[in-house]
Amino acid sequence: MKDKKLERIIKDSIKGKSKAQESLYVEYAPKMMGVCLRYAKSYDEAEDILHDGFIKIFHSLKSFRFEGSFEGWMRRVVVNTALERFRSKTQLQPVDEFDDVEEDEEVDVEDVSIDVLLNMVQDLPERYRMVFSLYVLDGYPHNEIAEVMNISIGTSKSNLARARGILKEKLNEYWEAQDYKSNLKIC
Amino acid sequence: MLKDKGHIDKIFSEGLKDLSVQPRPELWGKISADIKLGRKRKRAAVIYFTLAAAASLLLLFTLSNNALFQQELNFNQADVLSEAFVTSVKKENTRPLQEQAVRVEQTQSALPVEKRQQKILKQNKLAQNQAPLVQPTQKREISMQMVLPKTKNEALVASPLAMKLFEKEIKEKKSAALSLIQDSLTIAYNMKMLKQFDRDEHKEKEWSILGQVSSAYSSYEGEKSGNKSEDGILSVGGGVKLNWQAGKKLALQTGIIYNKFGQQLGASRRPYATAVLSEEMNVEAGNNAELMTSAGQIKRKVAPDMLSTNATVELYESPSTDMIQSFEAIEIPFILRYSLLDKKFGLHVSGGVSTNLMVGNRVYDKNSRETLGETTGIRTTNFSTSFSLGMEYQLNSKFSLSMEPSLKYYLNSINKDSNFNYKPYSIGLSSGIRYKF
Numbered sequence: 001m002k003d004k005k006l007e008r009i010i011k012d013s014i015k016g017k018s019k020a021q022e023s024l025y026v027e028y029a030p031k032m033m034g035v036c037l038r039y040a041k042s043y044d045e046a047e048d049i050l051h052d053g054f055i056k057i058f059h060s061l062k063s064f065r066f067e068g069s070f071e072g073w074m075r076r077v078v079v080n081t082a083l084e085r086f087r088s089k090t091q092l093q094p095v096d097e098f099d100d101v102e103e104d105e106e107v108d109v110e111d112v113s114i115d116v117l118l119n120m121v122q123d124l125p126e127r128y129r130m131v132f133s134l135y136v137l138d139g140y141p142h143n144e145i146a147e148v149m150n151i152s153i154g155t156s157k158s159n160l161a162r163a164r165g166i167l168k169e170k171l172n173e174y175w176e177a178q179d180y181k182s183n184l185k186i187c
Numbered sequence: 188m189l190k191d192k193g194h195i196d197k198i199f200s201e202g203l204k205d206l207s208v209q210p211r212p213e214l215w216g217k218i219s220a221d222i223k224l225g226r227k228r229k230r231a232a233v234i235y236f237t238l239a240a241a242a243s244l245l246l247l248f249t250l251s252n253n254a255l256f257q258q259e260l261n262f263n264q265a266d267v268l269s270e271a272f273v274t275s276v277k278k279e280n281t282r283p284l285q286e287q288a289v290r291v292e293q294t295q296s297a298l299p300v301e302k303r304q305q306k307i308l309k310q311n312k313l314a315q316n317q318a319p320l321v322q323p324t325q326k327r328e329i330s331m332q333m334v335l336p337k338t339k340n341e342a343l344v345a346s347p348l349a350m351k352l353f354e355k356e357i358k359e360k361k362s363a364a365l366s367l368i369q370d371s372l373t374i375a376y377n378m379k380m381l382k383q384f385d386r387d388e389h390k391e392k393e394w395s396i397l398g399q400v401s402s403a404y405s406s407y408e409g410e411k412s413g414n415k416s417e418d419g420i421l422s423v424g425g426g427v428k429l430n431w432q433a434g435k436k437l438a439l440q441t442g443i444i445y446n447k448f449g450q451q452l453g454a455s456r457r458p459y460a461t462a463v464l465s466e467e468m469n470v471e472a473g474n475n476a477e478l479m480t481s482a483g484q485i486k487r488k489v490a491p492d493m494l495s496t497n498a499t500v501e502l503y504e505s506p507s508t509d510m511i512q513s514f515e516a517i518e519i520p521f522i523l524r525y526s527l528l529d530k531k532f533g534l535h536v537s538g539g540v541s542t543n544l545m546v547g548n549r550v551y552d553k554n555s556r557e558t559l560g561e562t563t564g565i566r567t568t569n570f571s572t573s574f575s576l577g578m579e580y581q582l583n584s585k586f587s588l589s590m591e592p593s594l595k596y597y598l599n600s601i602n603k604d605s606n607f608n609y610k611p612y613s614i615g616l617s618s619g620i621r622y623k624f
Contacts, residue, residue: 030208051217055225
């Protein structure tokens with residue numbers, strides 16, 4: 001979307017014009033849904049985050065100063081929505097820390113579909129999924145993750161390491177299963 | 188299958204970073220509806236707070252005027268509400284508010300309008316009695332939160348049933364709050380209307396007395412006597428008017444007002460410069476000599492010492508002295524007053540007719556004030572009309588100051604003799620003070 005057109009649509013959306021709001025939604029909803037899916041456990045939960053995220057986007061649209069990427073701003077709002085949801089849930093969960101941080105996460109790379117990768121991320125325990133998505137997919141540093149998730153930097157690092165370990169294990173299992181299937185076909 | 192060493196972060200970031208998935212189409216409908224709902228709620232909240240602010244202001248205004256209000260109305264508690272009703276209301280305090288409201292409404296509808304208005308006032312007081320009833324409920328809510336552990340409490344809040352109950356509770360609270368505000372507004376409005384009604388009613392029966400002093404320039408309209416030496420005079424008067432407020436705007440006035448009018452007769456051009464008094468004229472002490480003016484003939488009183496045998500005596504010792512031909516009247520006006528502005532500063536127009544009873548008729552020396560004679564043929568009862576524009580400044584609920592420029596015109600010639608057509612008029616300014624009973 002061209003900058004001037006986008007600016008006009010944003011301004012119209014601020015005024016509350018439904019068509020402009022719909023245009024923004026149509027343009028950015030799929031990308032934002034992609035973000036939501038990485039933070040959610042399921043498709044339904046992702047849609048809930050997307051719903052809340054867009055409500056927030058339209059509500060706080062007037063705070064966008066037309067500086068920098070609008071998509072980046074939206075992405076941040078959606079991530080914050082996911083984090084808020086996470087924070088409201090995790091108040092009841094105990095916080096565990098891991099001191100051992102594994103740094104070597106090298107794996108043998110084979111073909112793997114996006115669906116499989118997404119399912120693996122979604123299957124991660126919630127805190128690991130959040131830390132992994134924030135750090136690996138959205139580029140948050142550990143100190144920021146610690147702040148937004150209300151955990152220590154050490155916990156953030158250990159959660160990331162744990163997430164990586166789980167994902168590595170799952171990937172290996174997946175590829176082993178794929179190898180086994182292909183061997184069966186050959187036989 | 189291609190095998191390569193890669194970092195796990197890279198695998199996932201490359202695969203998921205630019206992930207784009209179309210959400211279900213119906214999601215936009217839901218988002219759109221929620222945005223509109225949010226806007227409606229926001230609008231409702233604005234209306235709610237505006238109403239609340241308005242109600243608070245009205246209540247504050249009403250309460251601040253409460254003392255005055257009670258003073259004006261002089262309501263007796265026993266007259267307003269019977270003991271039985273108070274008792275029944277007290278009993279009903281234990282029942283739900285809505286039920287009470289319905290019962291009070293039913294009770295009101297069965298009563299005459301006046302009684303209902305009185306009860307509205309009483310309800311406002313009862314509302315204060317009801318205030319402690321809300322407190323135990325609030326305390327119960329707080330205690331529930333305190334008793335439950337945080338985790339359980341949150342778990343309860345998170346459950347769908349709890350959410351439904353919470354929404355229901357919010358709706359009930361909102362409707363209760365709205366109904367309270369509506370009630371407050373209604374009460375405040377009714378009290379205001381009642382106050383206005385009472386004020387109007389009071390105003391309708393309002394009597395006031397007005398003391399006035401006036402200064403006026405008087406002249407006349409009519410045929411001149413042939414000389415041009417007659418001029419108007421300035422004079423003062425005053426009196427008391429009684430004002431009866433017939434309606435919101437209209438008032439009737441009557442009273443007793445003393446006023447003076449007449450004309451100045453120039454000395455140098457007196458038409459009757461001298462008169463020769465002699466024995467042949469058979470003028471005796473105390474006898475009169477007659478002189479012509481526009482208002483009538485002046486019957487000159489001759490002092491006994493002025494008479495001397497075969498002497499020629501000038502009527503007027505000093506030809507340079509002016510004379511004043513004056514008339515004094517007691518005016519009984521019947522005035523209709525219409526109020527243009529009825530605030531602290533009032534403005535009104537008045538007009539009416541007056542009966543003027545002549546109580547004074549003399550011609551005197553302007554300098555020495557010595558009576559020289561009187562005008563003959565003056566009617567004892569004359570009629571005049573007047574018009575004025577009055578301004579009034581209210582000092583307090585009882586006293587107000589007034590200023591009233593006026594024009595008065597005699598409808599008939601004050602001289603009975605048809606040879607004279609003397610209709611005096613005066614332009615004056617009255618000022619006074621009004622006292623409301």
